[in-house]
Amino acid sequence: MIKNPIYIILFLYNFCFGFQNKKTETDSISYYxxxxxxxxxxxxxxxxxxxSLKKRNFKKYCDLKYEQALLYESFNxxxxxxxxxxxxxxxxEKNHLYDKLVDIHWKVGNLYTTSFEFQKAQSHLHKAKKNAEKLKDTVLLSKTHQGLCRYHGTVDSDSLKYYIDKVALYTKNSKDLKEKSKAYDNYVFYYNKLKKFDLAKEYAQKSIETALLTKDPVVIATAKVNAALIEMEGERNYKKAIEIYESVLKLFPNNENTKIVASCFLNASYAYEKIGDYKKALEYSNKYFELYDSMINGRIEKATREIETKYQLDKAALIFKEKENIIVEKQKRNQNISxxxxFLLLLSGLIFYFYYQNLVLKQKNKLKNIDNDLQFKIISATLDGQDQERNKISQVLHDNVSATLSSVGLHLSAFETSLSNEQREDLKKTRLLLKQAHDKVRDLSHELVSPLLVKFGLQFALSDLCEKNSNTLLKITYHSLIPNSKKFDIEFETKIYYIVSELINNIIKHSQATEAQLNVYEENDYFCFVLKDNGKGFENDSVHKTEGFGLTQIKARVKNMQGTVVIKSKKGEGTAIIIKVKE
Known part of the structure; x- marks a missing residue:
């Protein structure tokens, strides 16, 4: 028991006000x-x-917010x-900072273009242009019109030429050679698209001459690759194209820019094939596949997946950190007031002590609740990251690897006519191995993401899932009260599909059931389904003891979808799981 509460008050006072804040080391955005x-x-x-906002330094405030937005953009x-x-x-807007408004609307417009929200993108890009016109700043005008070029090029608009001409006008007397080279590249893209190869070639040469002055390998490579494409598509001068691709590859001796280098390998292989140098064509084709394989099997894809998953976890952690800071600040303020x-009312010291202890206990309970919520968010974020990984890998396997294997098969067919009988036998074996690889890639793509889910929707995918997991030991039936024609958001359907898939796996592994039934229906604005089995079951009071990580993941995902999970089971009488989620 506390004998003298006044001593505690004096101690707390010294603790709160006696410490001098230590200076932290200088930090910055770039440092972190x-x-x-x-x-x-x-x-x-x-x-x-x-x-900066408190100090009314509004320009610095806008710059820092812009930096913060770029950080979020880097996480996609x-x-x-x-x-x-x-x-x-x-x-x-409130402080008439028109130069900052140009940057803000320009960046928002580009972000909406990337997100395919074209109407919003156009609105913000035109606002950026309007503010740049108020300032009569040619650099900002060039920047805003370049953004509009990108937008109109993406939507294939007839206004593209108008904005290309505007960019050229504003960069005509500019000292920024990179921007001038980019302006010439706009014309190359436009005239190449119209198949006016003479004009495209003229601007490609201007772009190369300007790019060489920048001494920037990426700018130089971009200009040269555009010129090589014109030589192949317009002039059919494959030898000249090969010379250009060889000069670009010398800019990146260690394959530093994988995107440009891979493009050069592939196009050079095609050019060598066209001039009949099949040995060189095969050599560059192999280089392309080696580079592409390294991107698929470790470096690029792995880094991308790690960033996406890390971002989801960091986002959940950031939400927790912000809530924790609010609670800590409130706790400090209440402590100082108390x-x-x-000190003003010493006689009320004992009352204050119990009040303070009660307040601390409440804050601890709040932190505990936030921590529990964070765990569910982290699990849900991890599952979302895994879904993105499955979809991305499946798309790469189906759209890129499978298509590339098919292309290789066509190339082998082209070579077959020039080979001897003995060589044709070897080629036949090669094509058989290629077909096996193609079939394995296709099967893996289908395992990662159900093709029925993508093509026909959730109803068909769930019916197929039940049928596919049925056998002589376990029969799973599917009933739905929702019309087959009704579609949901693809992300929603994917999450429901994996939840049901995990529950069916649990039945197969643990229940010892011979029959199971999946019933699907709608109730108000909720998508509902019930999965019953006639397995061994368990007592309801032991649910939390017996549930594994799989069921924990399902509960986290359902909670994040604003839904509920109810488990009904009894030993020897099977199990029923009822799940309702907000549509």
């Missing part, structure tokens, strides 16, 4: 980015932006990037 700590980078940018989080830019737009009252 270099140390691969995006959460601290975003928090630092947000903290500095709020400080377009939604939060746009939200941050909209926050800074209010301040820029201490001040204690």
């Amino acid at each position: 980015k270099e140390n691969n700590d995006p959460i601290k980078a975003i928090n630092f940018a947000n903290k500095q932006a709020n400080s 989080d377009v939604e939060n990037a746009i939200k941050i830019l909209f926050e800074s737009r209010k301040i820029a 201490l001040l009252l204690a």
Whole structure:
């Protein structure tokens, strides 16, 4: 028991006010980015932006918010990037910062173009142009019109030429050689698209001459690759195209830019084939496949998947951190108020002590609730990352690898006519191996993502799932009260499919059932399904003890979809799982 509460009050006062804040080392956005700590980078940018706003340094505030948006964009989080830019737009508009409004609307327009929200993209790009015209700044005008070029090129608009001419006009006297080279590239793209190869070739030469002055290998490579494509498509001068591709490859001796190098290998292989040099064609084709294989089997795809999954986890952690900071700040404020009252009213010290202890207990309970919520969010974010990985790998296997294997088969057919009988036998074996590889890629693609789910929707995919897992030991029937013609959002359907798939796996592994039934229906605005089996079951009071990580994942996913999970079971009488999720 506390004998003298006044001593406690004095101790708390010294604890709260006696410490001097230690200076932390200077930090910055770039420092955290270099140390691969995006959460601290975003928090630092947000903290500095709020400080600048309080000091009425509105330009710095807009710059910091722009940096924060770029960080979100690097995670491919377009939604939060746009939200941050909209926050800074209010301040820029209120204080007539037209140069900042140009940057904000330009970036928002580009983000909407990337997200295929073309109407919104066009609106913001025109707002950026309007503000640049107010300032009469040729650099900003060139930037905004380049954004409009990209938009009109993406939507295949007739206005593309108008904006290309505008970019050329604004960069005519510019000292930025990269922008001038980009302006020439616009014309190359436009005239090549119209198959006016003479004009395309003229601008490609101008782009190369300007790019060489920049001494930037990526700018030079881009200009040269455009010129090589014209030589192949327009001039049919495959030898000249090969010379250009060889010069581009020398710019990246260690394959630093995989996208450009892979394109050069593939196109050079095609050009060598056209001039009859099949040995060289095969050599460059092998180089392309080696580079592409390295991207698929470890480096590029692995890095991309890690970034996507890490982003989902970081996002959940960031939400938790922000909530925790709010609670900590509230706790500090309440503590200071309580201490001040204690010194004014010493006689109320004991009451204050119990009040403070009660307050701390409440805060701990809040933190505990937030921590539990965070665990579910982390599991859900991980599952979303896995779904993205499945879809992305399946798409790469189906659209790229499978198509490439088919293309290789065609190339082998072209070679067959020039081979001897003995060589044809070897070629026949090669084509058999190629077909086996093609079939394995197709099967793996279908295992990762159900083709029925993508083509025909959730209803057919669930029916097929039940039929596919039925056998002589276990019969699974499917009944639906929802019309087969009704479709849901693809992300929603994918999540439901994997939930049902995991539940069926649990029945197969653990229930010892001989019959199971999946019933699907709608109730108000909820999608509902019941999965019953006649297995061994278990007592309801032991559900939490017996549920594994799979069931925990399902509960996390359903909770994130604003749904509920009810498990009814009894030993020897089977199990029923009822799940309802918001459509």
